[in-house]
Amino acid sequence: METKLQTNQNVEIKSKKEVSLRKLLNMIGLLIFGGLALTIITNPPHSINEIKEFLLFIVGSAFVYYVLVNLYFIGQSWRKVVYASLLIIGSVSIFIIFYLSTSSIPH
Incomplete structure (x- = not known):
C-alpha cells in the first residue's frame, strides 16, 4: 500500500458574506447621501x-x-487604518462639541 503525499497550498478564500456586506454598505451610503442631496429639493x-x-x-x-x-x-x-481613522474622526468631533459649547459666537 502506497501513501500519496500532498503538499500544503495556501489558498485565499474570499467569502461571499464579505462581498455582500460590502455591497450592502455601499448601497446604504448611496441611500444616505442621495437622501441628503434630495433635501435641497424638499x-x-x-x-x-x-x-x-x-x-x-x-x-x-x-x-x-x-x-x-x-x-x-x-x-x-487596512482595517486597522480604518479603525484608527474612525477613532481620530470621533475624537475630533467630541473636541469640536466641547469647543463650540464653551466659546461664544459673535453675531
Missing part, C-alpha cells in the same frame, strides 16, 4: 452660497465614507 436653502456649502459637505462626507468602507474590505492591515 427644503431649499436661502442662498447659492448655502447650496454650494451643503453640496461640498455631501461630496466630502460621501468621499470619506466610501474610501473607509472600501479600505476596510481590502485586507486585515
Whole structure:
C-alpha cells in the first residue's frame, strides 16, 4: 500500500458574506447621501452660497465614507487604518462639541 503525499497550498478564500456586506454598505451610503442631496429639493436653502456649502459637505462626507468602507474590505492591515481613522474622526468631533459649547459666537 502506497501513501500519496500532498503538499500544503495556501489558498485565499474570499467569502461571499464579505462581498455582500460590502455591497450592502455601499448601497446604504448611496441611500444616505442621495437622501441628503434630495433635501435641497424638499427644503431649499436661502442662498447659492448655502447650496454650494451643503453640496461640498455631501461630496466630502460621501468621499470619506466610501474610501473607509472600501479600505476596510481590502485586507486585515487596512482595517486597522480604518479603525484608527474612525477613532481620530470621533475624537475630533467630541473636541469640536466641547469647543463650540464653551466659546461664544459673535453675531
